[in-house]
Amino acid sequence: IRERIEAVAAxxxxxxxxxxxxxxxxxxxEAPSARDTNWSAIVALYDYMVLIDPSPIVWLNRAVAVAEVDGSRAxxxxxxxxxxxxxxxxxxxxARGDLLRRLGCGGESRAAYDRAIALAGNPAERAYLTRRRDQLAC
Known part of the structure; x- marks a missing residue:
């Protein structure tokens, strides 16, 4: 993978x-933790990806990376x-619920998590999202 990235860069x-x-x-x-991830590199890669596949899912993934680089509000x-x-x-x-949580918008975050839980088809995902929602302070 690294060789291909270097070839593209060259x-x-x-x-x-x-x-x-x-x-x-x-x-x-390569990152030992999410905090140590090179999010700027990920945003740059998604910038290329949206040129090839401008689907809403790709844009959503890019937005999550942007939040790590430029902050939750961005x-x-x-x-x-x-x-x-x-x-x-x-x-x-x-994703919306998590960013709203980071911004201290507990009620909006809870509503976003509730919607995510209602839409999630996988029981494990529903359980994870329920735990995230239940960890909200308000």
């Missing part, structure tokens, strides 16, 4: 969708632009 042709996904995964994998602004197309997607509401 002018070895544009990366494809799967190469970008692998590069994003590599950045995550990430939330990007996520909120996707509300119309991703309202039925549990991960949209989960």
């Amino acid at each position: 002018g070895g042709g544009p990366p494809g969708r799967y190469q970008l996904q692998a590069a994003i995964n590599a950045v995550h994998t 990430g939330l602004a990007e996520i909120d632009r996707l509300a119309e197309v991703l309202d039925g997607y549990h991960a949209f509401h989960a």
Whole structure:
């Protein structure tokens, strides 16, 4: 993966969708923790990804990375632009709930988590989201 990233950086042709996904995964994998992740690199990789695959899910993933680089408010602004197309997607509401929690908006965060829980089809995801919601201070 690293060789391909270096080849692309050296002018070895544009990366494809799967190469970008692998590069994003590599950045995550190389970090010992989420806090130590090179989020700026991930945003840059998503900047390429949206040129190849401008789907709402890719934009959502990019917004989550933006929140890590530029703060929760910046990430939330990007996520909120996707509300119309991703309202039925549990991960949209989960990401929104987390950023609202970080901003101290307990009631809005709880509502976002409630919506995510209602939409999640997987019992393990519902349990995780329920725990996150129940950890809210208010």
